[in-house]
Amino acid sequence: MSRAVAIEVSHLGKTYDKIQAVDDLSFQVFTGEIFGLLGPNGAGKSTTLRILITLLHPTSGSAKIFGLDSVKDADRVRQTIGYVPQERAIDRFLTGREHLELLADLYHLSSEAASTRIPHLLKLVELEQHADRPAKTYSGGMKRKLDIACGLLPDPKILFLDEPTLGLDVQSRLRIWDHVRDMRDRGITVVMTTNYLDEADRLCDRIAIIDSGRIKALGSPTELKVGLGGDVVSLTVGEHDRVDALAAAVKNLPAIRAVMIKPNGLDIRVDSPEKALPAILEAANRLTCQLEFIDYHRPRLDDVFIAHTGRSIKDDQPKEDDQ
Amino acid sequence: MTSRRKTINNEYWDPTEIFMKEYWQEIRALTMRWIRRLSREKFSMLFTLVQPMLFWLIFFGNLFQRAADMQVTQASSYISFLTAGVVVMTVLNNGLAGGVDLLFDKENGFLERLMSTPIHRSSVILSRFIFVMTLTSMQVLVILAVAWLFGVQPVTGLLGVATILFIGMLFGVGLTAISMAMAFSVKSHGDFFSVLGFLSLPMIFLSSALVPLSAMPGWMGFLAQFNPMTWAIDAVRPLILQGWTEALPHVGMVIVVMVMFDALCLYGGARAFRRAIG
Numbered sequence: 001m002s003r004a005v006a007i008e009v010s011h012l013g014k015t016y017d018k019i020q021a022v023d024d025l026s027f028q029v030f031t032g033e034i035f036g037l038l039g040p041n042g043a044g045k046s047t048t049l050r051i052l053i054t055l056l057h058p059t060s061g062s063a064k065i066f067g068l069d070s071v072k073d074a075d076r077v078r079q080t081i082g083y084v085p086q087e088r089a090i091d092r093f094l095t096g097r098e099h100l101e102l103l104a105d106l107y108h109l110s111s112e113a114a115s116t117r118i119p120h121l122l123k124l125v126e127l128e129q130h131a132d133r134p135a136k137t138y139s140g141g142m143k144r145k146l147d148i149a150c151g152l153l154p155d156p157k158i159l160f161l162d163e164p165t166l167g168l169d170v171q172s173r174l175r176i177w178d179h180v181r182d183m184r185d186r187g188i189t190v191v192m193t194t195n196y197l198d199e200a201d202r203l204c205d206r207i208a209i210i211d212s213g214r215i216k217a218l219g220s221p222t223e224l225k226v227g228l229g230g231d232v233v234s235l236t237v238g239e240h241d242r243v244d245a246l247a248a249a250v251k252n253l254p255a256i257r258a259v260m261i262k263p264n265g266l267d268i269r270v271d272s273p274e275k276a277l278p279a280i281l282e283a284a285n286r287l288t289c290q291l292e293f294i295d296y297h298r299p300r301l302d303d304v305f306i307a308h309t310g311r312s313i314k315d316d317q318p319k320e321d322d323q
Numbered sequence: 324m325t326s327r328r329k330t331i332n333n334e335y336w337d338p339t340e341i342f343m344k345e346y347w348q349e350i351r352a353l354t355m356r357w358i359r360r361l362s363r364e365k366f367s368m369l370f371t372l373v374q375p376m377l378f379w380l381i382f383f384g385n386l387f388q389r390a391a392d393m394q395v396t397q398a399s400s401y402i403s404f405l406t407a408g409v410v411v412m413t414v415l416n417n418g419l420a421g422g423v424d425l426l427f428d429k430e431n432g433f434l435e436r437l438m439s440t441p442i443h444r445s446s447v448i449l450s451r452f453i454f455v456m457t458l459t460s461m462q463v464l465v466i467l468a469v470a471w472l473f474g475v476q477p478v479t480g481l482l483g484v485a486t487i488l489f490i491g492m493l494f495g496v497g498l499t500a501i502s503m504a505m506a507f508s509v510k511s512h513g514d515f516f517s518v519l520g521f522l523s524l525p526m527i528f529l530s531s532a533l534v535p536l537s538a539m540p541g542w543m544g545f546l547a548q549f550n551p552m553t554w555a556i557d558a559v560r561p562l563i564l565q566g567w568t569e570a571l572p573h574v575g576m577v578i579v580v581m582v583m584f585d586a587l588c589l590y591g592g593a594r595a596f597r598r599a600i601g
């Protein structure tokens with residue numbers, strides 16, 4: 001496996017007025033991988049991406065793309081990257097084809113190059129049928145595909161995708177995932193942000209979990225889950241006011257690694273379930289605390305997220321969706 | 324020498340030639356986009372082109388024909404007096420609205436997409452200037468044509484019309500720069516349109532567009548002197564009504580005033596742009 005470094009981020013920081021949006025980020029992205037920035041709304045994902053694509057200047061630290069500085073060599077960086085913004089950055093009045101023609105001129109492609117590449121891209125994202133309709137008639141999924149075609153137009157070495165599937169229906173999401181995998185298979189390095197755990201888990205080769213502008217964990221989804229150690233026992237408690245008492249009782253039992261309190265129960269990470277489970281049940285019995293539901297599973301990415309940030313990424317998901 | 328040259332399609336190109344070729348490719352593509360957007364909005368295009376002359380020139384001009392005192396306006400008809408005002412008002416409205424499309428581009432992220440491409444940072448702005456200036460010039464020509472139907476013929480002829488277009492452009496550049504600066508600085512488009520509405524009508528009423536300064540209440544006439552619009556109108560009007568000898572001193576003055584006005588607006592615009600885009 002090639003481990004050449006595509007992006008080198010060191011001690012990156014960005015402050016807006018008084019808000020510290022990104023704080024001392026350091027990570028590397030390797031060529032040919034799908035690298036994900038996973039974090040809740042407002043974590044600083046878009047800010048990080050905007051610095052990498054040279055649209056924002058960092059207030060501290062630096063980012064190098066193929067050895068080129070994002071500030072000093074901004075112009076050359078822009079020639080090697082493609083970008084798909086978080087907003088549907090689409091001109092309603094232009095057709096799909098006109099979007100690509102405009103970008104072809106902005107990337108200084110010759111008309112011959114443009115006339116071979118554009119039909120190819122339209123075919124790739126399955127928009128040929130709709131290429132000559134104004135974008136205002138497109139569905140959300142179609143707009144997203146056009147976005148991606150626009151990002152691919154310069155034939156980039158690195159493609160940046162900001163929340164590529166935000167708000168899309170399940171089918172469109174799966175389609176976009178396929179496209180992203182396809183790009184990786186063709187040798188493009190992909191850097192994307194997401195606040196969907198399953199997307200990070202199933203699509204990304206490596207992820208950085210970021211929260212409040214800082215990296216909390218970094219690695220492949222499998223590494224992160226294994227690194228957590230132990231399995232997870234989830235308890236749903238009938239009387240919510242008993243949760244704290246139960247947590248206190250469980251905490252000091254043998255074979256227990258960590259206890260996370262949720263509003264309606266506990267997530268308990270255990271070393272060996274055959275020792276821990278009877279002890280937990282006995283503790284609940286002793287407190288006459290009624291358990292409505294018991295779930296036992298190998299660590300999932302949401303367990304990883306909770307373990308590293310102290311909260312669930314889903315807490316603010318509804319807010320995210322209606323944006 | 325050859326080491327400084329790059330090859331494109333196996334031909335050798337001078338770096339300056341490449342620069343100019345790429346710059347032109349960007350500006351042409353971006354300008355085409357503005358034109359396409361306008362032409363897709365058929366109704367909007369119609370109203371943009373027709374509204375100023377319909378509303379101001381035809382209605383206002385004929386409505387005030389009897390009410391306006393020819394001794395005061397020093398013109399054979401109120402329409403002939405008003406034509407210069409409508410021409411400059413069109414420049415004003417187009418200029419102040421010149422940043423609107425960029426405002427929407429900023430809000431929906433399209434600007435970010437444009438800026439992530441390896442274009443010269445100034446191309447977006449320049450394309451906008453070219454588009455607004457061309458559109459404005461066409462409208463001015465239409466207004467002069469409609470005025471002509473009502474018997475208003477610029478006495479200085481075609482050269483006079485060219486001079487009018489030139490003055491319009493000088494004024495329009497500064498206004499468009501203000502508008503774009505605002506588009507880049509405002510937090511929401513609500514703010515933008517409030518400021519626009521707040522600026523545009525007083526600019527018209529506190530100028531010599533509708534009545535000469537001499538006929539205004541003292542304080543209004545005083546304020547109107549500082550309005551660059553007044554200077555533009557005072558140069559355009561004699562080009563239509565009186566002739567070169569009367570017009571030339573005003574034309575000279577307005578060029579000086581507008582160069583200063585433009586320098587100020589472009590400086591502010593460039594700062595706002597740099598703050599927003601980096």
Ligand SMILES: Nc1ncnc2c1ncn2[C@@H]1O[C@H](COP(=O)(O)OP(=O)(O)O)[C@@H](O)[C@H]1O
Binds near residue numbers: 041042043046047
């Ligand atoms: N232009 C801006 N001005 C001020 N604050 C900003 C700006 N953009 C983002 N922020 C703030 O920076 C933080 C990180 O934002 P962002 O990078 O967009 O997060 P994410 O993409 O992870 O949702 C948030 O608190 C947000 O409010």
Ligand SMILES: [Mg+2]
Binds near residue numbers: 042045086162
């Ligand atoms: Mg974001």
